[in-house]
Amino acid sequence: MAHRDWPPRPSLQAVRCSWLARAGVELALLRLDRIDPLISGNKWYKLAPHLAEARRLGAPGLISLGGAHSNHLHALAAAGARFGFATVGLLRGHAQDTPTVRDLQGFGMQLHWLGYGGYRERHSPGFWEPWRERYPAFLAVAEGGLSLAAAQSCAGLVEMIADGLAALGWDDYHELWAAAGSGTTLAGLVLGEAGRHPLVGCLALPADHGVPEAVARLLGEAGRAAGQGYRLVDASRGGFARLDGELARFILAFEAETGVPLEPLYTGKLLLALQEAVAQGAIARGSRVVAVHSGGLQGRRALDARLHELAAQS
Numbered sequence: 001m002a003h004r005d006w007p008p009r010p011s012l013q014a015v016r017c018s019w020l021a022r023a024g025v026e027l028a029l030l031r032l033d034r035i036d037p038l039i040s041g042n043k044w045y046k047l048a049p050h051l052a053e054a055r056r057l058g059a060p061g062l063i064s065l066g067g068a069h070s071n072h073l074h075a076l077a078a079a080g081a082r083f084g085f086a087t088v089g090l091l092r093g094h095a096q097d098t099p100t101v102r103d104l105q106g107f108g109m110q111l112h113w114l115g116y117g118g119y120r121e122r123h124s125p126g127f128w129e130p131w132r133e134r135y136p137a138f139l140a141v142a143e144g145g146l147s148l149a150a151a152q153s154c155a156g157l158v159e160m161i162a163d164g165l166a167a168l169g170w171d172d173y174h175e176l177w178a179a180a181g182s183g184t185t186l187a188g189l190v191l192g193e194a195g196r197h198p199l200v201g202c203l204a205l206p207a208d209h210g211v212p213e214a215v216a217r218l219l220g221e222a223g224r225a226a227g228q229g230y231r232l233v234d235a236s237r238g239g240f241a242r243l244d245g246e247l248a249r250f251i252l253a254f255e256a257e258t259g260v261p262l263e264p265l266y267t268g269k270l271l272l273a274l275q276e277a278v279a280q281g282a283i284a285r286g287s288r289v290v291a292v293h294s295g296g297l298q299g300r301r302a303l304d305a306r307l308h309e310l311a312a313q314s
């Protein structure tokens, strides 16, 4: 089986909850979290072109970077195990034992901890040299899977949304919402939408962390004008890994009402930003909104206790 064809098409699922009902807004989630038990979310679509490239080059494996809870490394390690590539992960910080790290080891990923200073060097010119020597012919995948090919792969998600509308009884939707980390998925959605629907990118990192520029750069590489066909909302709540009581209570209530699990850093913050827009009346009654559930639930394991703790505080 060509691995490009492997994942099932994601479903589009209508969800009902009190704050949407009050505002008369309908929401459907593109459930990328459910395409596979291990290779979850948007990460599959971003990895697919890199895996195809590794196969084309006859590369023995792939090497990439991320943190101790990284959804990207998790998907890469799982895909490597499934499709027969060796994988190497360069990790931020010092050796830590997290559920993600245990999985990476279980998938057979070779791990190297770079410390914080060493990780900060990842954009400097000589960074890859020693790794190329150590792992000859391995394909290097940028942090977060960022590349134009990855964005173009994510552009296909728009078609999958279109394909799912009929089953909901929707003839169209009014807005598309998605979280942005590296900005690759969002850039892909901009390419796929080509201006057909307003697109809102919810920044998981504060706006001055380079994500708007990364989106603009990817669009530029694709020959599109930056800043057109989408708008950005800072959904980070003060920092990428920053959690708070309001977010925790929102996530737990949403999960209880809809049965859809969220992780706090991307999809939780995305839907809270949507709820805020709805509460402010920024989304007209009768609107139909599609939001991308980009997966990442493996990363929630390490944060679950903290979420419940925060939710209990007033």
Ligand SMILES: *Cc1c(COP(=O)(O)O)cnc(C)c1O
Pocket: 041, 042, 071, 072, 144, 179, 180, 181, 182, 183, 184, 185, 186, 263, 266, 267, 294, 295, 296, 297
């Ligand atoms: C990585 C990730 C994102 C962000 O995707 P980018 O393409 O890096 O912007 C969004 N949601 C989840 C759950 C993720 O793991």
